[in-house]
Amino acid sequence: MSELELKVKEWLILDRVCYHPRPPPTETTNSLHQQNETTNAEIRRLWENKEYSELQKRMNTRIEFGTAGLRGKMEAGWARMNDLIVIQASQGLCEYVLRNVSDARKRGIVIGHDHRHNSKKWAHITANVFFNRGLKVYLHAGLVHTPLVPFSVSKLGAACGVMITASHNPKHDNGFKVYWENAVQIIAPHDTGIASAISENLEPKITVWGEDPSISSSFLNCTDDMIKAYYEDLQCLSVSRTSNNLHPPIFVSTAMHGVGDRFAAKAFDTFGIEPYVPVLEQKDPDPEFPTVSFPNPEEKGALDRAIKLANEIGAAVVLAQDPDADRFAAAEKSSVEGSWFTFSGDQLGALFAARILEQYKNSGRPINRLAMVASTVSSKLIQKMALVEGFHFSECLTGFKYIGNTALDLEGTGSYDVLFGYEEAIGFMFGKTIRDKDGIAATACFAEMIISLYSQGLTAQKYLQSIYQKYGYFQTKNSYVVCQDPTLTAQIFERLRHYPVVSSKTPRILGYPPAIANLDIVGVRDLTVGHAYDSSIPSREPVLPLSSGNMVTFKANRRDKSSPQSITLTLRTSGTEPKIKYYLEGQGPDASEIKALLDDVVKVLLTDWFEVDKHMLQVP
Numbered sequence: 105m106s107e108l109e110l111k112v113k114e115w116l117i118l119d120r121v122c123y124h125p126r127p128p129p130t131e132t133t134n135s136l137h138q139q140n141e142t143t144n145a146e147i148r149r150l151w152e153n154k155e156y157s158e159l160q161k162r163m164n165t166r167i168e169f170g171t172a173g174l175r176g177k178m179e180a181g182w183a184r185m186n187d188l189i190v191i192q193a194s195q196g197l198c199e200y201v202l203r204n205v206s207d208a209r210k211r212g213i214v215i216g217h218d219h220r221h222n223s224k225k226w227a228h229i230t231a232n233v234f235f236n237r238g239l240k241v242y243l244h245a246g247l248v249h250t251p252l253v254p255f256s257v258s259k260l261g262a263a264c265g266v267m268i269t270a271s272h273n274p275k276h277d278n279g280f281k282v283y284w285e286n287a288v289q290i291i292a293p294h295d296t297g298i299a300s301a302i303s304e305n306l307e308p309k310i311t312v313w314g315e316d317p318s319i320s321s322s323f324l325n326c327t328d329d330m331i332k333a334y335y336e337d338l339q340c341l342s343v344s345r346t347s348n349n350l351h352p353p354i355f356v357s358t359a360m361h362g363v364g365d366r367f368a369a370k371a372f373d374t375f376g377i378e379p380y381v382p383v384l385e386q387k388d389p390d391p392e393f394p395t396v397s398f399p400n401p402e403e404k405g406a407l408d409r410a411i412k413l414a415n416e417i418g419a420a421v422v423l424a425q426d427p428d429a430d431r432f433a434a435a436e437k438s439s440v441e442g443s444w445f446t447f448s449g450d451q452l453g454a455l456f457a458a459r460i461l462e463q464y465k466n467s468g469r470p471i472n473r474l475a476m477v478a479s480t481v482s483s484k485l486i487q488k489m490a491l492v493e494g495f496h497f498s499e500c501l502t503g504f505k506y507i508g509n510t511a512l513d514l515e516g517t518g519s520y521d522v523l524f525g526y527e528e529a530i531g532f533m534f535g536k537t538i539r540d541k542d543g544i545a546a547t548a549c550f551a552e553m554i555i556s557l558y559s560q561g562l563t564a565q566k567y568l569q570s571i572y573q574k575y576g577y578f579q580t581k582n583s584y585v586v587c588q589d590p591t592l593t594a595q596i597f598e599r600l601r602h603y604p605v606v607s608s609k610t611p612r613i614l615g616y617p618p619a620i621a622n623l624d625i626v627g628v629r630d631l632t633v634g635h636a637y638d639s640s641i642p643s644r645e646p647v648l649p650l651s652s653g654n655m656v657t658f659k660a661n662r663r664d665k666s667s668p669q670s671i672t673l674t675l676r677t678s679g680t681e682p683k684i685k686y687y688l689e690g691q692g693p694d695a696s697e698i699k700a701l702l703d704d705v706v707k708v709l710l711t712d713w714f715e716v717d718k719h720m721l722q723v724p
Contacts, residue, residue: 362427
């Protein structure tokens with residue numbers, strides 16, 4: 105019997121069985137209790153039709169549980185998201201929590217879900233697993249935005265939290281997002297510990313794969329109380345009530361067919377801001393996402409309908425939340441002719457950071473108590489701001505699991521007020537309660553900032569330019585190449601560590617490239633396991649933790665010393681997609697020169713470093 109056939113047979117058994125004891129392999133599947141007819145039939149059909157290539161994709165590797173939990177396409181198979189995978193993940197998580205969190209049964213779990221296909225069902229499956237093991241279960245009633253889960257974990261003192269969502273992924277995806285007892289997404293060693301516990305608890309131990317009133321009546325409904333508490337905390341972020349503004353700007357907001365509209369509207373009310381105008385055809389939750397091909401506010405064209413409505417009603421600002429409302433995007437009208445400026449995540453981060461710095465100064469508190477956090481692939485503008493102004497800045501690995509834990513560590517010293525953190529992928533953290541990105545808080549804070557700026561005769565774009573004038577001009581150019589072959593991806597990074605150079609006037613840092621686009625490489629940091637190195641540290645050992653994939657950062661300066669230009673370039677592999685991502689930022693006194701410089705760097709990066717033509721890599 106082949107390995108593939110063994111995996112198929114195991115699937116057909118586990119996807120149908122209710123509880124112990126496990127039926128013997130010789131027993132026909134027809135005699136077993138049917139739990140998920142759809143996914144079971146999928147695998148049987150593929151096997152009977154001898155579609156072995158598709159079966160290999162679904163069955164040969166198991167979907168990996170990592171620091172982001174689980175996320176993938178909703179289909180049958182070990183490599184996909186489905187009922188069986190959610191049961192196994194829940195069972196493993198539950199056992200790990202019981203072993204590692206004190207009073208876990210009494211403290212319980214908080215569970216929430218968005219509007220995607222299967223989300224409600226999987227939330228109930230997760231709840232059933234934990235309830236079956238004697239844990240208290242707080243299951244949020246109805247659709248909630250992702251930040252409410254970590255908020256509830258913190259407020260209720262729960263042992264952990266789970267949110268069923270795929271955030272901004274395409275409609276056929278869903279996910280299982282885990283928060284630890286500190287109300288932050290899990291980091292090592294919990295990810296590997298939970299993954300190990302999952303592998304030890306593969307046999308389904310629950311009898312109900314979905315919602316059952318006789319069970320769910322025992323779950324605790326904390327939703328109304330938590331939403332009320334959430335907005336009480338959110339109101340603390342408001343600098344001033346603005347409902348009496350005589351000429352308030354009009355805001356158009358889109359929820360991208362997600363859960364965010366009612367939460368954003370309530371946030372406006374909490375801040376005393378009006379009018380709030382939703383994009384009606386994108387207002388209500390819809391798992392089919394009918395008007396967007398990819399429900400991500402960062403994607404080109406994602407804000408087109410909101411901008412069209414804004415032009416029709418004379419609004420100057422567009423706000424957007426991704427489908428689970430933990431991320432935020434914005435655009436502002438640039439001219440009476442109708443052109444619009446869409447802010448990047450780094451630009452929004454700069455605006456928020458400057459606003460918070462200004463407010464902190466006005467409070468009279470010692471500036472050295474203020475702290476902000478950003479991921480290493482985000483702009484270095486806040487770092488420069490911190491050097492000039494005297495507040496503390498910390499850099500961490502990519503992802504809010506690291507941003508949130510870094511904030512908690514800083515707060516734990518008793519020396520800092522960590523009031524802001526962000527990552528370039530339009531994720532923003534405010535205040536001290538939620539150590540995760542929150543698109544609703546970002547929506548309200550940005551709208552209040554706009555009102556304040558407009559009352560001074562400024563726009564957000566003008567405010568951004570004033571920030572550049574004070575701290576230097578920073579511009580980013582981020583993208584990726586698609587590489588479907590993991591072996592080739594590894595070869596590309598190894599070539600960069602042993603880069604072929606005939607001659608160079610620049611001293612070389614180990615075997616890395618000495619230059620790029622007439623810039624001398626003056627610093628290299630490699631956070632890849634097995635290649636850890638940081639040229640800026642005497643010991644050469646990186647301060648930041650190592651990455652699970654390849655991750656290398658280069659710092660380079662203009663060869664002509666009369667032109668003070670520099671770049672930071674980070675290359676890393678994606679943990680969820682077959683991509684090599686690059687994050688490029690240039691700094692200098694002239695915007696047009698920096699733009700040209702970044703174009704030159706990208707050209708060399710793609711042509712010489714990645715060799716996209718030779719390897720036939722896909723460039724977006």
